Amino acid sequence: MSAAHALLKAWPANPRDALPLALWDAEGIAAATGGKASHAFQASGVEMDSRDVRPGDVFVALKGDAMDGHKFIAAAFAKGAVAAITDRPVDFPHVLVNDTTKALHDLAHAARERGFAKRIAVTGSVGKTGVKEAIFASLDRASRGAAHRSVRSYNNHVGVPLSLARMPARAKFGVFEMGMNHAGEIAPLSDHVRPHVALITTIAPAHIENLGTMEAIADEKAQIFTGLVKGGTAIIPADSEYAKRLIGHAKALGVKIVTFGRSETADVRLLDAIPGPSGGSMVTADLGDTRLCYTIAEPGEHWIANSLGVIAAVRAAGGDLASAGLALAEMGGLKGRGARFDIPAAGGKALLVDESYNANPASMRATLRALGQTPAHRRVAVLGSMKELGDFAPRFHAQIAEPLIEAKIDHVILVGDEMRALAVELGRRPANSLGFAPSFAQCDSPAEAIAALEEYGLTHGDAVLVKGSNSVGLGRLVQHFTKARG
Template sequence: MRWPRTAGDAPRLALWTSAEIAAATGGTAYGEFQVSGVEMDSRDVVGGDLFVALKGEAMDGHRFIDKAFANGAAAALVDREVDYPHVRVADTTEALKALARVARERVNAKIVGVTGSVGKTGVKEAIFTALERSSRGAAHRSVRSYNNHVGVPLSLSRMPARSRFGVFEMGMNHANEITGLTTQVRPHVAVITTIAPAHIENLGSMEAIADAKAEIFDGLVEGGTAVIPADSDWADQLRSAAEKQGAKVVSFGRSPDADMRLLDAVPDGTGGSLVTAAMGDMRLCFTVAEPGEHWIDNALCVMAAVHAVGGDIGAAGLALAEMGGLKGRGARLRAKVPGGHALIIDESYNANPASMRATLAQLGQTPATRRIAVLGSMKELGDFAERFHAQLLGPITDAGIDHAVLVGDEMSALAREMGKFAAGPLGKAPSFAHCSNAGEAIAALQEFGLAGGDAVLVKGSNSVGLARVVDHFTAREG
């Protein structure tokens, strides 16, 4: 069977030609070539890529030109002459931004921008999967967490001219950072997943965090749509910011006045949920494969965004039913241990108070002989760090955790609270160990002794390095 051809099938398949790169960047091409991808890390280069030799304070990508071409690079974007096909520019960072700008201008695609304190990568992936399914593979998205001042232009520069949809994640540590990203992306639909105390050390208050996330509306195209969480304490603040940009506002959540409103959610028998939602006169019933209450909220956000961008709601339902967890962001893995296998829930990439509570609750709902939590420090909380870490005692006890391994200096506050709880008269206290680093955490888990039927949550800020714990135990699976 042949798919019917459309006008979008006309553009050629090459991502960029040497002439196009030179024209976009104001550089000079040395050699004629075509490239099929754009990469800034020589270790990730594959055949046909354009290697962008970025220069930073501590690293110069030009040092890795030979390695990039050994890995199959077709050409390089450089600021000096090299002995390979290349485009020479004055500044490779500015050239990448220029290439991204032309990539955005040349597509006739609907663009979705996603930000939020929690859940933005998973929501971005779900929106992309839905749009890719319904567009016959003509959707594009930022990969991994390429959501900063380098990752966003890199992701834009990789967008094929044939794309019908683009989905881009945007992150921030400080005010005014998302404005610089969203004005490059220029989304038709701008999504905020939730507002939580991530990066509060730099921003100072929850109101400031909401303002910083609302910057995503600054880049909306005329007539664009803002998708916001109706249940957030800062929903009115987000709505006001969106309306100031002339956006149509669509809310999602459990609130009676949410536009994409949860009607019912029940367990589906496999760890996920069967969700019924309403949007106006439309009723939706779909399965969410990802476990946890937070993924019910994420699913409502995905549905609202797909509907707002003109995507296929049916394809979105199938995407949510089939999605598995991402590495470091909810992947469920098996570890071979005495007595069978243990479940490892890999949440090692990021952590803040809201996501900690959500994933601990998810662990509490996971069938297991014993539930073990390996919790790393939550970074960028500043003066709030001690309080937010100590407050994790409640979610730990509510989830029925049997043993906790606490990793990092900031976890001292939680260790003190757990010590007090253990000495108290109320109920059975979970045992715990406090470690300095991932290596000590591995040793602590080995001393505790994992067994078949255990469920282990591994979660912490990426800089704590708990991915090492996940890799150590799952490498045993044969």
């Protein structure tokens, strides 16, 4: 036997190497769902929307109250689907099941159990998508591409199992976002994922219209801990007013608890944060047994807190902290969640910050504070209504006047009925002690806001924040001003 042959025989066996390379095949789907496959096939993806099907996907024909996915099977195959999961025989390769929604759940659970991936779940009133992406970037770098995460905001009762079903058997890490609008929604999502690590970013009055109180929001978010595997870790924001409440939920479940923040009691504690030359921050954190220095590309104090949660989650999942630091230094803003664009303006270019996907009182304050810290000739905020605040809406909208003045925003364009409360508040406020008060315009639609911003006239060095709930449609304003960017 040659020396090379001997070395090959001595190569340590890795159970992960025996797992399939294809995401799913007909036999695997049939076994997971209890269904019957009509043909042999291999699939590289799983999709539930025929419009988003890519070549190699298996299409799950879900049935809802208003729509039946079986009507779109032909369209899915026209876009390259290799098979479908159906509850009736069809003239295409398929796996026949009794209930396609249950089949998706079964597929998700099979994906969870067949591999060795450490699973991380993320929820919170603010910042969960960005934190999810940062954790993924950290773990993907360290594992050389063996991390998986939910895409977009696939964080509900359909998106979470779909994201789980898409996790490759050989993935080393899986990161999943979980959202809610009503009580009782988080626990089933966590039960699907059965995470090893569960992180809450913060508690804020998002969806308070449906939950009623901040305490109820905290209690619902804490349900993410109920799905933790034995020995799992709950990661909690130490600076939150509701930290003790969240810790109480975790203690009742007997899970490990790690806190993060500025508090002296935090397990991952901020020691120092210095503004970076490009708008981010240079952070020093105490992890108890070590200190870590890293740079955050994203601007704003809220990202300093977010980064501490990311570091806590990466460490709890067994990831590499150096890779996490590099990932945080390289992350750019996401579409609708902090993406930054240079757009044409008189005499040169202006900066546009796209936060058009979501808004609540806490995120409004955080992004306005970040805008106030952004070097600019003039600072402009285009603010859309914050939805799902119920009877609290007028008060929460009016309270945005304070951070606008503190950040010295020069001009504000308000969009939507709920923003009229802020317009009234700005209209009655005199200039503050420094002689500053923002000018403002009230608009009913994104089209009016586009016209108002064009009439205001951007000049070289201006900075524009676009922020509002997604249903307001301010993404159209972003698209209008970025489509011809120079």
